[in-house]
Amino acid sequence: MTSDSPAVAATAEHRAAGFRMSTGRFGDRLFAGVARGSGITILAIMAAIAAFLLWKAIPAIVHDHANFLTYGAKSDQTWAPDAQPAKFGIAQLAFGTVVSSFLALIIATPVAIGIALFITYYSPRRLASGLGYIVDLLAAVPSIIYGLWGVNFLSQKMEGVSKGVGTVLGWTGVFGGGNYGGRSLFTASIVLAIMILPIISAISREVFRQVPTAHIEAAQALGATRWETIRIAVLPFGRSGVIAASMLGLGRAMGETIAVALILSAVPGINWHILQNGGGTFAANIALSFQEAGVNGRNALIASGLVLFIITMLVNMGARWVVARRKEFT
């Protein structure tokens, strides 16, 4: 995302010319060793996260008397890792995580692009950084406070909204089913959308700001209106950056715990009617079930956390890959 400054380029040249890493003195070697060690420690932490989660996840899955991947899909299949025999599966959690975070992404991305365009090309120059700061404040609000707001305020408002959406779009099936409630996957998606809005808009803003002035001036010289300038010069340039930004937002939404845990009301089973109360996600289930969990219960939660870890890693690596590919082309 960041362009290299001339100073960095100069450093790189020096390094290429054989600028020595150390003078060979003891202090120098020690300091360089500590710096290198810190970097390696970070790699070790990441490896340790995967290893320790795996270490506890394997016995849980071995003790599972149901299919770990598909159990939990039906409404009589509850998360019961401490029962005899232990039965639990991630089907409902995976469904809830994927649906809520993708819905959040669909809601948040167009709005975030709009905000980024507003701040970079529509708002008065002098106000731009202040307005950007206001959007960044959304990211400073902790998730527990979004959860509190979501369960005490938004979910009550959403009951009416859900009824409205249900009567208009009920024929689609997903928005149908009657018996609409406020503590649904739909409400959770809206709160997630608000929470990932600042990250997507902040990165999009950076990308839009990097559009070469020559491109914009060329579009304007052709007589393009402001929207046409954006469509032919800004959006094509920023596309991969916006894709990467929304993938990072997706990763954030998938791992979001507390706000979702407070909003959703626990009803087992996969429910395609996302306006009805119920649903669950990996992260929310861990937070809600942890205090009552026994030994196998904890291991089962760790196993589900491992799945979440793997999914978010893949999404994030995908985003970095898109960014890296963009760098090669520009």
Next chain:
Amino acid sequence: MSTISARRGSSLEQISARRRAKDWAVRILVYIAFLLAVIPLVSVLWMVISRGLKDLNGSFLSHSMNAVTANDPGGGVYHAIIGTLEQCLLASLMAVPLGLMTAVYLVEYARGGKLSRVISFFVDVMTGVPSIVAGLFVLTFWLLGLHFDFSGFAGSMALAVLMVPTVVRTTEEMLKLVPNELREAAAALGVPRWRTIMFVVIPTALTGIISGVMLGIARIMGETAPLLLTIFITNAINNDPFHGAQGSLPTFIWDQSTTSGKYAVDRAWAGALVLIIIIMLLNLVARAVAWLRKPATR
């Protein structure tokens, strides 16, 4: 476009009504998008302030929840504030040196080699680690693996995992801004490399680093999920972060909002107000520090 020849006399072509309407429609949509972001922010802040002020007073700040049930009035966040401050301090003590030295390695030593590219990639990946996974990691490693008990320190380890990537990235950006002439001048005077970094490069970038660290602290201060798994929940004051369950503001809000009781939810809002005030103050001070002395611009 077909009208160009017809209007050869006029100096400039008028924009067609259709194109102008489209331009205006997009302009309005973009303004609406911004409003859509402001509405939840105002709503959240308004709810927190208006409902939080009800319970927020001196006694709320100076008392714990010890022996106060959900149906009793009173109680307070003293134990939670102590816990949050201690946990964030401990997390910073772990995350800042590790993050700072990693950034030094990446910018000053690595020369874009293979190891540095791998580290840089995993720092990015670490940014995306869900907070609950950091909590699970400390749970398996510290509590289940090494058999320690729930404690504030366990929570701060999880917070440190979440804080390290922020520190690395901001420090890296700041170190890159330090002009190379300073390093060359120091090298020309025969100053050892490590002294150059410690006493020339880092002090030059210091304000930026401090502001980045404060933003990192503000970010972890509101984390709830990892703390639920590592510090557990207690209503009593525990000043010792190394032994026994400890309170914290986020877990206090979680506990009060999930227990049903007449007074519990008001206390949750008041706790939220305290938390948001601390976080906003940290944010403001961080911005002020960054704004007062932009690093290395001569």
